[in-house]
């Protein structure tokens with residue numbers, strides 16, 4: 111048998127990027143030979159194995175053919191006769207379809223190296239259209255390598271457009287889509303992921319709620335960029351520049367969905383968009399089965415981001431309601447993430463990227479003030495049950511009044 115490094119490991123070495131996980135392809139072997147060498151099978155009927163020591167993935171060279179809708183609709187054929195070239199042609203992009211032996215000799219039948227130099231993301235063969243996930247993968251690679259100057263080849267974008275229009279994207283499972291979306295959001299330029307999806311018509315299918323924001327104006331005084339879609343992309347970009355976690359990035363993407371529902375007569379104002387957006391945020395959350403912490407933060411940021419911006423003007427009672435809604439006493443981290451998302455929203459506006467955001471420290475201070483109310487003295491006074499709850503609330507309100515006065519003095 112011959113063993114080759116393939117895919118990302120080869121691509122990233124040629125790009126001079128650090129290689130994290132290595133995928134291997136094995137030519138000329140049978141399942142029985144792999145098992146005899148101690149490799150562990152990944153699934154019952156898939157020719158992929160884990161190395162007994164390194165745990166890295168070793169796949170038998172295989173060919174694939176589409177036999178139906180969705181990912182289940184694939185038949186593959188793995189046998190010792192399948193050549194390296196036959197295995198490489200089923201891969202998504204030319205830059206991902208190179209292999210290398212242990213002497214670093216490159217096998218590159220589809221000119222991946224040429225496309226690396228030309229900074230092009232190009233499909234390997236027309237079979238690209240057989241798996242709609244590749245639309246998301248290409249958009250994700252575009253986001254990852256945008257800084258290096260990579261763009262999607264026009265022919266590939268054309269295929270992505272056909273796939274988006276064919277209805278095939280709907281056949282993707284939530285799990286496969288979320289994996290790509292979440293990885294793309296964690297790239298340095300996540301806004302490029304959304305831009306590429308929009309360009310090929312996939313955004314309209316996957317997240318029509320986000321697509322609908324393009325062309326919707328906002329008041330120029332607060333939003334010099336005017337367009338809500340452009341603003342959303344900038345907020346996402348800021349979230350990456352500030353190294354925010356996935357929860358915050360997801361919330362940034364979805365925070366203004368309500369603006370897509372505003373009747374045109376009301377433009378450029380968006381009265382109550384925080385409220386109208388909630389059902390849309392919920393729908394997107396559920397469509398991709400986003401993890402619970404992402405879902406929660408997106409809904410809270412959607413509902414309260416304007417409160418964040420107006421923090422310094424909020425009445426102590428409204429501040430208290432805000433802190434209670436976040437359960438800041440038990441979930442301090444979540445409130446901190448909310449503050450970050452608000453800050454990204456404030457900075458994701460044309461020309462305002464470097465502005466200061468005093469609301470952040472003000473909100474942190476308010477949380478500290480409310481949290482500093484001690485329960486013990488109230489217990490000692492004999493408060494119990496719902497009365498105790500009310501008493502704690504009164505004390506917290508007092509603390510917030512004092513905090514607001516001190517801050518404005």
Ligand code: ATP
Pocket residue numbers: 116117118119131133200201202203206207241243244247
């Ligand atoms: P990353 O750095 O994100 O891991 P990668 O290129 O290694 O990038 P993997 O998802 O680990 O991506 O897949 C390894 C290789 O398998 C890819 O380089 C590509 O050749 C191939 N591949 C993975 N998924 C697909 C797919 N859906 N369609 C075609 N080829 C794929």
Ligand code: MG
Pocket residue numbers: 117118119131132133
């Ligand atoms: Mg990989």
